[in-house]
Amino acid sequence: MNDALTESLQGFVAAARRRLGEGMAALRTAYEARPHTGNMLKGRATLVDDEIVRLWHDCAMPADAAVVAVGGYGRGELFPASDVDLLILLPKAADAALQGKLSGLVSALWDMGLEIGHSVRTIDECLVAAADDITVQTSLLEARLLTGDGRLFELLNSLFRDGLDLRTFYKAKLLEQEQRYARFNETPYALEPNCKESPGGLRDLQMLGWIARAGGLGRSWRDLARRRLITGSEAGELRNVERFLQHLRIRLHLLTGRSEDRLLFDHQEKLARILGIEPTATRRASEVLMQRYYVTAKMVMQLNTVLLQNYGSVIFPDRGAAITVNPRFQVVRELLDIRHEDVFEREPAALLECFLLLQQRSELKGMTARTLRALWINRNRVNAAFRARPEHRALFLQILQQKRGIVRSFRRMNEYGILSRYIVPWRRIVGQMQHDLFHVYTVDQHILMVLRNMRRFTMGEHAHEYPLMTRLIIGFERHWLLYIAALFHDIAKGRGGDHSTLGMADAREFCTQHELPTEDTELVVWLVEHHLTMSRVAQKEDTSDPEVIQRFADTVGEERRLTALYLLTHADVRGTSPKVWNGWKGKLLEDLFFATQRLLRGATPQAALGLDDRLEDTRRLLRYHGLRPGVENTLWDHLDPVYFMRHSAEEIAWHTRLLYYRSDSPEPVVKARVAEDEDGVQVMVFTRDQRDLFVRLTGFFGRMGFSILDAKVHTTRHGFALDSFMLQDPGQRASYRDIVTLIEHELAVRLQQQGAPERPARGRMSRHVKHFPISPEVSIRADEAGRHHVLSLTAADRPGLLFDVASVLADHGIRLHTAKIATLGERVEDTFLLTGQALNQDALVLKIEREILDRLQT
Known part of the structure; x- marks a missing residue:
């Protein structure tokens, strides 16, 4: 371009930027005064249309070219901060001048303040790209001419439509949805969902529109109702849920000033206020908002399933005749179908039987749309009279006892409102958020995740994951x-009081109603009561102490209960969040299980800890590594039994x-190695005991950004400290193997310098803790034997926390023997053994508690 044109274009861009800003401000004012999604979305699209058309002509673009809106912009909908997707369509490849x-x-479009996504293609290039990429096909489905050569655009549209294989497109979109669901763990119930991409979000509704356009089935929900692909009421529901999700996304963009689609904790309370949602006596406004969101997402997934199946029956009309299963059901196109519209009305037991049939017949991939619709309409027939019938109770127990499909059946029963009507207390936990900073799912979804984990233990194809559990x-x-x-383990969450105790009553009522034998009932009720006990003992108590093992064994009472509790605890911890479970926690639970098992089988408390076996195993490992018999005694003569009880045979062999x-x-000896499961680093420190040693060590690890998962502090008979740590890098900034040498060198140098302890940086408070703060709790109590004191604390996790605690203890001359560090997401529950x-x-104890609290609160 010549200089005059460039100067002219600059003036146009400045004016266009001003018009866009003023126009968007007017749209926002109008929307906030009278929220209407259509006015906002179509209004911004029109505003952008006008400026692009003006710019196209101002730049004197060729008359035989065209500029085309694609994607959501092509649909005529632009959210406040959404990208503007354009196709510049050319009759032939551009020469240098046109380029x-x-x-x-x-460049001018970007300078105007628009986020542009663009492609420059000829018709042939468009068709080739569409053939190779389902995303390009989808965007062209919604193409809309802005300005330029209309005949060129119509030719593209005609050739693209002629070449579109509807069946291939339908299958590809189904696969795309499955892959997207997998990215979000197949659930809309995460605590911070993406209102566009998560299951049950806007993308699910958009996909229904794309397939309808591709198949010429309609361009609106009303069109689909006219073709009897959905009912009139379902069309109304689709419009309502679409409006709600659109409002959420619009508000998010306006609130954040950017294209933000995630319902982060930072935004939930503000969004609730903007939407006029008030808190209740027991729930925040944000919790009320999110429960409404989950109900909406659930409805979207239900309607998505119904419509996709109805699309399939139109697109694939030749899939064979119905096969009769029994008087109530038949199989149509690999889907379970009701034989008569009033099946659930005439025979309510079929409301459970349909789930049982899906489990028993492996060829079934789901239910037909009309079956799902009838199931949803008749869900209220699961009432007190329904629950009281013995045949219905027998059906429910059968569903629990099948060889396949248990988790999927319970997910479906939850989705279609059957589970919350059959198990009445379930109603309170559907969509209920948990703000304890380590659960990442709502209560009902956490329970289903625990059920899924338990179920996987029984499946041969997953036996390699946790072979002991299997x-x-x-x-x-x-x-x-x-x-x-x-x-039932968490079914009483959110009611106030101890949810374990309240859940016991619900579990007992269920077992009694279903006429389970007394022995089985007592096992289930006991498990609900104690589902947190094993995790607490393993993570908070000194499991090298025979008395701790004895008390736990007394609580368990028998090996069957121990095994059941171990399985439930393992499944429960893994079902809270991917971040909470790690190999170290698994090892703590496993060690407690085996020690208690030996005790229940008749071993003495000392033998239950396996000290003799451990020493024998250690010597065997030392021989394996080439050490002559007896060489270990030089070190072992300085170690007391407590050391051997607190360390595994493999750890003792490594130290030796x-x-x-x-x-x-x-000189100090510092050695580190990657943990066996490669999910952390083990560090051993051996040096002459010195003042503030533990404080200095925690300060060093804190400055390196490590979380301390476990610490064992031991002083030998000849005055040396032999301390062991398990570390984890929450951010995984580098390979653990790369960090090992750095730790060994830097920590050894620091120990030789014997300088004053250096406090690590505090770091930023996490978003979770900011919005859902944890009040720290600290208590110091004598243990039952009276030999030690136990410091227990609960607080929000942050860098330097352990350093602060250790500093206070050191200031008062208190010796720390063991630190049990339990990090649960953003929350820590730590236990320290002191003398x-x-x-x-x-x-003085009260003074120490207050000082630690002060450190935790600053």
Whole structure:
């Protein structure tokens, strides 16, 4: 372009930017005064249309070219901060001069303040791209001419439509949806969902529109109702849920000033206020908003399933005749179908039978649209009279006892409102959020995730994941009882009071109504009562103490209960969040399980901890590594039984191999290695005991950004500290193997310098903690034996927390023996075993507690 044209274009761009800003401000004012999604979405599209057309002509683009809106913009809908997707359509490949013009055009669009996504193609190039990419096909379905050569655009449209294979397109969109669902764990019930991309979001509705356009089935929900693909009421429901999701997305864009589609904690309370949602006596406004969102997403998924199946019956009309299953059901196109419209009215038991048939017949891929619709309409028939009938109770227990499809059946029963009517307490937890900072699902979805984890233990194809769990559950008679315990373990969440105690009553009522034997009922009720016990003992108590194991064994009472509790605990912890479970927690639970099992089988408390076996296993490992018999005694003579009880055979062997020839080393020995499951780093520190050593170590690890998962502090008989740590990098900034050498070198240097402890940076408070703060709690109590004191604290996790606690203890001359670090998402529940003269004075204990609280709150 010449200079005069460039100067002219600059003036146009400045004016266009001003017009767009003023126009958007007017749209926002009008929307906030009278919220109407159509006015906002179509209004912004029209506003952008006008400026693009003006610019096209101002740039004197060729008369035989065209500019085309595609994607959502082509549909005539633009959210406040959405990208503007354009296709510049050319009759032939651009020469150098035209390429310069096109470059200036696109640059001008960006300068106007528009986020542009563009492609420059000929018709042939469009058709080739569409053949290779389902995304291009989808965007061309909604293409809309803005300005330019209309005949060129119509030719593209005609050739594209002629070449579109509807069946291939339909299958590709189904696969695309499955892949998208998999990215979001197939659930809309995450605590911070994406209102566009998550299951049940706007993308599900848009996909229905794309397939309808591709098949010429209609361009609106009303069109689909006219073709009897959905009912009139379903068309109204689709419009309502679409409006709600559109309002949410519009508000998010206006609130954040950017293309933000995630309902983050940062935005939920503000959105609720903007939408006029008020808090209740027991729930925040944000919780009311999110429960409404989950109900909407659930409805979207239901209608999405119905419409996709009806599309399939139109697109694939030749899939064979119906096959009769029984007087109530038949199979149509690999889907379970009701034989008569009033089946559920005449025979209510069919409301459960349909789920049982899906489990029993492996060829079935789901239910037909009319079956799902009838199921939803008749869900209220599951009432007190329905629940009281013995044949219905027998059907429900059969569903729990099938060899396949249990989790899928319960997900379906939850989605279609059957589960919340059959198990009445379930109603309160549907869509109920959990703000404890380590659960990432609503209560009902967490329970279904625990059921899924428990179920996977029984499946051969998943035996490689947790082989011990598989072995235990296969040998567990009537293991389906564990599924009932899973269903009820958190069912009383959010009612106030102890949810374990309240859940016991619900579980007992269910078992009694279903006439389970007394032994089975007591097992289920006991599991609900104690579902948190094993995790608490493993993560918070000193499991190297025989008395701790004895108390836990007394609580369990028998090996069958121990096995059941171990399986439930494992499934429960893994079902909270992918971030909460790690190999270290698995090892803590496993060690507690085996120690308790030995005790229940008749071993003494000392033998239950396997000390003799551990020493024998350690010697075997040392021989395997080439060490001569007896060389270990040089080090072991300095170690007391407590050390051997707190460390595994593999850990003792590792320490011994590193220290047997330098048990009096004048220089610190620091060694690190990647954990067996490669999910952290183990560090051993051996040095002459010194003041503030633990404080200095925690400060060093904190400055490196590590979380300390476990710490074992031991002082040898000859005055050396032998401390062990399990570390994890929450951000996984580098390979653990790359970090090992750095830790060994840097920490050894710091220990030799013997400088004052250096406090790590505090770091930023996480979003979760900011919006759902945790009030720290600290208590110091003498243990039952009276030999030690136990410090327990609960607080929001942050860098430097352990350093602050250790500093206070060091200031009062208190010696720390063991630290049990339980990090649950953003929450820590830590337990420390202490000794020291100050702990014998109540006034000083109170002072120490207050000092730690002050550190945690600053």
